[in-house]
Amino acid sequence: MQKFGALFVMTVGVTAVWLSCSDPQPSDPGADMTVRDLRPVITDLTPSAVITVQDDYYSPKEVTIPVGGKVRWVFRAASQHGVFPWDMGFPGSDTMSQGTFEHTFNQAGTFDYGCAIHGRAMPGTIIVK
Ligand SMILES: [Cu+2]
Numbered sequence: 001m002q003k004f005g006a007l008f009v010m011t012v013g014v015t016a017v018w019l020s021c022s023d024p025q026p027s028d029p030g031a032d033m034t035v036r037d038l039r040p041v042i043t044d045l046t047p048s049a050v051i052t053v054q055d056d057y058y059s060p061k062e063v064t065i066p067v068g069g070k071v072r073w074v075f076r077a078a079s080q081h082g083v084f085p086w087d088m089g090f091p092g093s094d095t096m097s098q099g100t101f102e103h104t105f106n107q108a109g110t111f112d113y114g115c116a117i118h119g120r121a122m123p124g125t126i127i128v129k
Pocket residue numbers: 056080081082115116117118119122
């Protein structure tokens with residue numbers, strides 16, 4: 001009977017050690033984050049649209065992005081250009097021929113812009129929805 005008792009204690013002990021080693025819930029601080037939580041982080045790193053600024057046009061001229069999306073303008077021009085919002089709906093860029101300018105649009109709407117130098121002869125539109 002003493003043998004069975006010792007076997008029982010040993011079996012319970014081994015099982016307890018096995019259970020504590022195979023804990024299926026490791027403490028991962030990001031484990032309860034959802035895709036929705038991560039979306040602002042992802043959009044912050046990756047632009048929703050990339051617009052090339054050339055002589056004398058934006059390509060593409062019109063883009064549609066989600067709310068919270070970022071637009072990156074990449075200047076690849078010989079002349080100076082800029083991004084100038086007509087209704088001041090977002091801060092414009094400096095004028096430049098090479099370089100980048102970014103803006104994150106956190107409100108829905110239609111944002112028309114043009115060039116600070118060439119004006120409305122260089123039209124562009126950002127649609128945020
Ligand atoms: Cu221009």
